Amino acid sequence: SQQGEEDPQALSIQEGENATMNCSYKTSINNLQWYRQNSGRGLVHLILIRSNEREKHSGRLRVTLDTSKKSSSLLITASRAADTASYFCATDARTGNQFYFGTGTSLTVIP
Amino acid sequence: EAGVAQSPRYKIIEKRQSVAFWCNPISGHATLYWYQQILGQGPKLLIQFQNNGVVDDSQLPKDRFSAERLKGVDSTLKIQPAKLEDSAVYLCASSLILAGASNTGELFFGEGSRLTVL
Numbered sequence: 001s002q003q004g005e006e007d008p009q010a011l012s013i014q015e016g017e018n019a020t021m022n023c024s025y026k027t028s029i030n031n032l033q034w035y036r037q038n039s040g041r042g043l044v045h046l047i048l049i050r051s052n053e054r055e056k057h058s059g060r061l062r063v064t065l066d067t068s069k070k071s072s073s074l075l076i077t078a079s080r081a082a083d084t085a086s087y088f089c090a091t092d093a094r095t096g097n098q099f100y101f102g103t104g105t106s107l108t109v110i111p
Numbered sequence: 112e113a114g115v116a117q118s119p120r121y122k123i124i125e126k127r128q129s130v131a132f133w134c135n136p137i138s139g140h141a142t143l144y145w146y147q148q149i150l151g152q153g154p155k156l157l158i159q160f161q162n163n164g165v166v167d168d169s170q171l172p173k174d175r176f177s178a179e180r181l182k183g184v185d186s187t188l189k190i191q192p193a194k195l196e197d198s199a200v201y202l203c204a205s206s207l208i209l210a211g212a213s214n215t216g217e218l219f220f221g222e223g224s225r226l227t228v229l
Contacts, residue, residue, distance in 0.1 A: 006153075033217065042115070042202060042220035043154070088153050090218075097142065097208050098167050099218060101153035 004089050004102035012108040019076040021105040023089030024069075032065055032072050033090045033099070043088065046074075081111045113137065115221035117203050123227045129191035132224045136184070136205030142166075144218065145178055145188050146202040154202055160186060190226075198228045 004025035013019055023032070031050045035043040049056045049065045049072065056063045062075040076083055089102045116135040124130050136143050142161050146154035157176065159166040162183040171178065175194070180186040190197055204218040 035218075042222045043204075043218070044220070045217035048217060097206070098156055098159055099144070100156060101146075103153045 004091055004100065006087070006089060006102045006105040008105060009103070010106045010108075012110065013079055015079060015081055015109055015111050017079055019079050019083070019107055019109070021074050021087055021107070023072045023074070023102050025072075025089070025091045025100075025102070026070065027091075029067075029091045031092060032063075033092075034061075034063060034072075034074050035088045035090060035101075037086045037088065037104075039085070046087075076107075079107075079109045081109050083107060084109045115203055115205055115219050117201075117221035117224050119224055120222065121225050121227075123229065124193055126195055126228050127192040129189065130193055130226060131187050131189045132201050132203075132226075134186045134188070134203030134221060136186070136203070137219055140205035140207055140219070141183070142206040142208060143180060143186050144204040144206070145186070146204065148200045148202055148223070150199070157188070193226075193228045195228050198226055200225045 004023050007022045029051055033048045034046045036046055037043045047058045047061050047063050049063050060077045065072045086104045086106050088104045090099045092099050118133050122130055144159050145157040147157050148154045157171045158168040158178045160180040163180050176190055178188045200223040202220055202223045204220045206218050208216040
């Protein structure tokens, strides 16, 4: 399976703290994306990083990619209660644009 | 812009019954995906369409699952007969990006159809 794995499975932090979650994957990729899923809802795209990029920022989000280690990390700075959700990384195969999702990190931000 | 529409939102059936889910992607999106998300897990790709053709159905349990996108727009996913382990949320997503294209883009997801098999 090409599915990645997120670490940790669950994370609980206080509002204002930073949250870091990691993703490891198995095969070569074109790009890696991060998605958020609120309870009972669909997934929402957060950020995309291409295989030739090492770091990308978007608002309070910072994503890094290390293709030699086949891993990525998502940092959410100054977390808010509204950031409470599950976060998934998704990788696409070299061809076909199939997207494979990881197992997810459940983030709880305590007000 | 209207998002990806899915129905029904919830469905409860007995095992061995059949069920169908419908998806209407964002207008103009050529690529459509069906994912299965079991509680506590990440979405698992079942099938990918580009227009009305299948790009990848390698993880679709074809003995009981079928999907079609006859006119290259709406899609239906059917399960017959359902098993207890089919209880999950079935997510539909669409994308502007074509299979095999050198560029890539994001997926837009619907709210999902939650299936409970008793």
